Amino acid sequence: MASEEIVMAGFGGQGLLAIGKILAKAAMEDGREVTWMPSYGPEMRGGTCNCIVIIDDEPIGSPVVQKVRSAIVMNKQSIDKFEPTVLPNGLIVVNTSLIDRKVQRADLKSVYVPATEIAEKEGTSKAANIVMLGAYVGVTKIVKPETVEHAIEATFAGKRGSVGEVNLRAFRKGFDIGQQSAS
Amino acid sequence: MAQERLLMKGTEAIAEAAIRAGCNFFFGYPITPQNEIPEYMSRRMPQVGGLYLQAESEVSAINMLYGAGGSGVRVMTSSSSPGVALMSEGFSYIIGSELPVVVVNIMRGGPGLGDIAPSQGDYAQMTKGFGHGDKHAIVLAPSTVQEAVDMMALAFDLADEYRNPVVLIGDGLIGQMMEPVVFPATAPKQFDKSWAATGHKGKDRKIIHSLYLEPEELERHVLKLFRKFDAMEAKEQRHEMFMADDDPPIMICAYGTTARIAKTAMRELRKKGIKVGLFRPITAWPFPNVALEAIVDKTRSFLCIEMNMGQMIDDVRMVVRGRRPVSFYGRTGGVVPTVEEIVKKVIEHNATLGA
Amino acid sequence: MAEEQVIFKRPAALTEKYFHYCPGCTHGIAHRLIAEIVDEMGIQEKIVGVSPVGCSVLAYNYFDFDFQEAAHGRAPAVATGMRRTLPEDRYIFTYQGDGDLASIGMAEIVHAANRGEKITVVFINNAIYGMTGGQMAPTTLPGMRTTTSPYGRDTTLCGHPIRMCELLNTLVEPRFIARGSLSQAKHIIKAKKLLRQAFELQHEGFTFVELLSTCPTGWGLTPENSLLWLERNMMPFFPLQVFREPGTMPETAKKYAPDLKVKDDKKES
Numbered sequence: 001m002a003s004e005e006i007v008m009a010g011f012g013g014q015g016l017l018a019i020g021k022i023l024a025k026a027a028m029e030d031g032r033e034v035t036w037m038p039s040y041g042p043e044m045r046g047g048t049c050n051c052i053v054i055i056d057d058e059p060i061g062s063p064v065v066q067k068v069r070s071a072i073v074m075n076k077q078s079i080d081k082f083e084p085t086v087l088p089n090g091l092i093v094v095n096t097s098l099i100d101r102k103v104q105r106a107d108l109k110s111v112y113v114p115a116t117e118i119a120e121k122e123g124t125s126k127a128a129n130i131v132m133l134g135a136y137v138g139v140t141k142i143v144k145p146e147t148v149e150h151a152i153e154a155t156f157a158g159k160r161g162s163v164g165e166v167n168l169r170a171f172r173k174g175f176d177i178g179q180q181s182a183s
Numbered sequence: 184m185a186q187e188r189l190l191m192k193g194t195e196a197i198a199e200a201a202i203r204a205g206c207n208f209f210f211g212y213p214i215t216p217q218n219e220i221p222e223y224m225s226r227r228m229p230q231v232g233g234l235y236l237q238a239e240s241e242v243s244a245i246n247m248l249y250g251a252g253g254s255g256v257r258v259m260t261s262s263s264s265p266g267v268a269l270m271s272e273g274f275s276y277i278i279g280s281e282l283p284v285v286v287v288n289i290m291r292g293g294p295g296l297g298d299i300a301p302s303q304g305d306y307a308q309m310t311k312g313f314g315h316g317d318k319h320a321i322v323l324a325p326s327t328v329q330e331a332v333d334m335m336a337l338a339f340d341l342a343d344e345y346r347n348p349v350v351l352i353g354d355g356l357i358g359q360m361m362e363p364v365v366f367p368a369t370a371p372k373q374f375d376k377s378w379a380a381t382g383h384k385g386k387d388r389k390i391i392h393s394l395y396l397e398p399e400e401l402e403r404h405v406l407k408l409f410r411k412f413d414a415m416e417a418k419e420q421r422h423e424m425f426m427a428d429d430d431p432p433i434m435i436c437a438y439g440t441t442a443r444i445a446k447t448a449m450r451e452l453r454k455k456g457i458k459v460g461l462f463r464p465i466t467a468w469p470f471p472n473v474a475l476e477a478i479v480d481k482t483r484s485f486l487c488i489e490m491n492m493g494q495m496i497d498d499v500r501m502v503v504r505g506r507r508p509v510s511f512y513g514r515t516g517g518v519v520p521t522v523e524e525i526v527k528k529v530i531e532h533n534a535t536l537g538a
Numbered sequence: 539m540a541e542e543q544v545i546f547k548r549p550a551a552l553t554e555k556y557f558h559y560c561p562g563c564t565h566g567i568a569h570r571l572i573a574e575i576v577d578e579m580g581i582q583e584k585i586v587g588v589s590p591v592g593c594s595v596l597a598y599n600y601f602d603f604d605f606q607e608a609a610h611g612r613a614p615a616v617a618t619g620m621r622r623t624l625p626e627d628r629y630i631f632t633y634q635g636d637g638d639l640a641s642i643g644m645a646e647i648v649h650a651a652n653r654g655e656k657i658t659v660v661f662i663n664n665a666i667y668g669m670t671g672g673q674m675a676p677t678t679l680p681g682m683r684t685t686t687s688p689y690g691r692d693t694t695l696c697g698h699p700i701r702m703c704e705l706l707n708t709l710v711e712p713r714f715i716a717r718g719s720l721s722q723a724k725h726i727i728k729a730k731k732l733l734r735q736a737f738e739l740q741h742e743g744f745t746f747v748e749l750l751s752t753c754p755t756g757w758g759l760t761p762e763n764s765l766l767w768l769e770r771n772m773m774p775f776f777p778l779q780v781f782r783e784p785g786t787m788p789e790t791a792k793k794y795a796p797d798l799k800v801k802d803d804k805k806e807s
Contacts, residue, residue, distance in 0.1 A: 061447030250619025380604035392607035
């Protein structure tokens with residue numbers, strides 16, 4: 001299987017670290033090596049926030065890399081910051097609900113996802129991050145969608161009401177968008 | 184049956200591994216970037232019938248370890264660079280009184296308040312300057328979360344075996360990173376604790392102390408301690424050689440997260456046809472000088488890479504003793520050296536070697 | 539002729555080692571009182587002491603039971619580590635001087651008291667650093683000359699002496715706080731009662747006994763004059779009193795006790 005380095009970036013509170021963990025859990029369930037590395041700093045809320053997930057079949061060396069194969073960007077600052085860091089022929093998944101510009105590089109595969117609107121339709125705008133994750137997995141198939149769903153179930157287990165269900169639906173919607181754009 | 188893999192943060196994995204190693208007592212004081220350890224302990228200890236107690240300072244925390252260690256239990260604390268510096272005095276007492284405790288230092292940038300970013304700036308503090316007097320302590324430097332987990336059980340076993348404290352150093356990266364881990368299934372080893380001060384009189388009386396007012400008496404005590412330190416140097420050196428089977432002319436020397444970054448760089452360098460290997464100390468003290476000595480003749484040049492201005496390099500130079508050039512690349516202040524920087528540095532270095 | 543009777547002997551809880559303390563120093567009395575209580579309570583194999591840094595650094599040589607030696611001022615932290623790990627029925631006490639407890643170890647004593655650590659603290663207050671040669675202590679009296687206050691303690695320069703009992707009595711958790719004196723027989727008899735009370739209450743919470751003591755060498759006085767000096771100068775400043783007993787609590791501490799908690803857990807559910 002291919003190795004993968006992905007950065008997920010946006011505002012603190014958008015759930016970037018959470019989808020990074022879900023992806024990492026899924027990769028682990030797939031039997032692969034994985035690291036999840038957050039940016040960390042004194043700012044606890046607001047501000048920008050990102051994490052890097054690396055997936056490989058070999059033991060992973062550096063958990064931080066300057067160039068990535070893929071990026072999920074959920075706000076304007078993040079696309080500005082991370083678009084230049086994606087390797088040629090890499091992938092960038094853009095949250096059009098908060099980013100009004102197009103990807104400028106022609107050597108990248110770009111997927112545009114109105115994540116907030118889709119998530120709202122499924123029940124809560126809070127699931128926008130999961131929609132983005134779904135689109136990314138739909139394009140790359142880097143992990144099995146079933147294992148992502150397990151990870152989502154595990155993450156939201158014990159939360160009230162139908163939060164888990166809503167997130168699973170959000171993931172599948174995102175996954176479909178990703179799959180369509182991949183074909 | 185294969186054991187369950189769990190995705191865990193380095194700090195939390197360290198805490199859980201300690202509990203599974205039979206550590207039921209944690210005393211500490213909050214400091215970034217290791218707060219997940221005390222936070223995890225405060226949640227988990229009550230669930231396993233153990234104790235988490237927040238001390239009023241690092242000074243108190245290390246002395247609580249002293250008291251608990253003298254009772255014969257497995258006990259630990261964790262902190263970060265400036266907080267660990269405050270523990271120096273108590274740590275020296277613990278060595279002098281021959282108590283087995285474990286201290287985790289998730290290092291941050293210094294000097295002074297510095298910053299909370301990843302650093303290896305305490306290599307010298309932990310291996311050479313942690314406490315006053317003639318003393319040593321084993322310092323373990325994990326490079327992955329799994330290694331950190333495995334090392335916690337080892338740390339408590341080594342502490343008990345030698346009746347001497349053991350330190351585990353990590354940088355902020357290993358603390359904050361999540362990786363899959365498998366916890367060892369083995370039960371904690373049991374050790375004789377009949378020396379503990381738990382209530383005796385007469386000839387059975389136990390006194391935990393490090394005061395020896397007669398110089399000759401203190402000298403005898405220190406010599407006794409050094410017989411233990413000598414045994415540690417002989418038996419406890421640990422290291423990893425990576426991509427070193429083909430006697431590469433360039434050997435990188437790096438530990439902890441820096442060694443991982445070097446490994447990624449080395450894969451790229453090998454693709455470019457540059458033969459480079461890695462010597463990774465796993466014990467920062469005792470420094471694995473036997474293994475390093477064995478490759479000095481086969482190596483043309485050593486390159487030390489650290490997240491500081493060059494601290495381990497002194498240990499490398501002491502082994503190499505001028506027979507080969509030893510150069511250095513490092514970033515400090517919490518800046519993490521990148522894969523690209525290391526690739527570039529090694530290419531430059533390789534060019535200077537000539538044919 | 540009547541048979542000879544033993545009416546006075548070394549307590550079993552003291553070793554045969556001779557005290558190294560100066561003539562007229564009251565450490566020996568304090569040690570003896572503690573040892574008598576250990577004998578009377580039958581706890582010689584259930585007690586562990588913590589010795590300080592100061593003249594009594596070698597206290598563990600004189601008591602015939604287990605001891606841990608603490609770094610300067612850290613005895614309450616060491617005792618905390620012991621209390622939280624030893625079997626509950628054990629007795630733990632620290633023995634600390636004024637420099638150790640009220641200066642370098644102020645944080646440790648206040649926080650151990652505030653947590654209600656189930657230990658007994660024996661605080662020897664002789665208003666001076668004895669072992670290091672008679673320097674100014676946090677309890678040195680205003681105007682009192684020491685080797686580092688050669689013109690007398692100047693309160694405008696270094697503040698007033700700290701009254702530890704009164705200070706700790708502002709906290710909610712302590713169960714017993716008292717000050718006694720070792721200056722004459724009637725006070726010594728009373729001091730023993732205070733110590734006994736403290737040890738008996740130890741498993742209920744933090745207990746603290748301050749003992750006004752002499753330092754003839756540091757003070758530059760004869761043993762006899764030291765006792766008189768203590769009564770004339772220290773007692774007015776450090777009144778002999780039981781500050782806290784079970785069931786009592788001063789208004790300052792009561793304001794925050796006993797069941798005042800946040801009305802709501804601030805975490806949103």
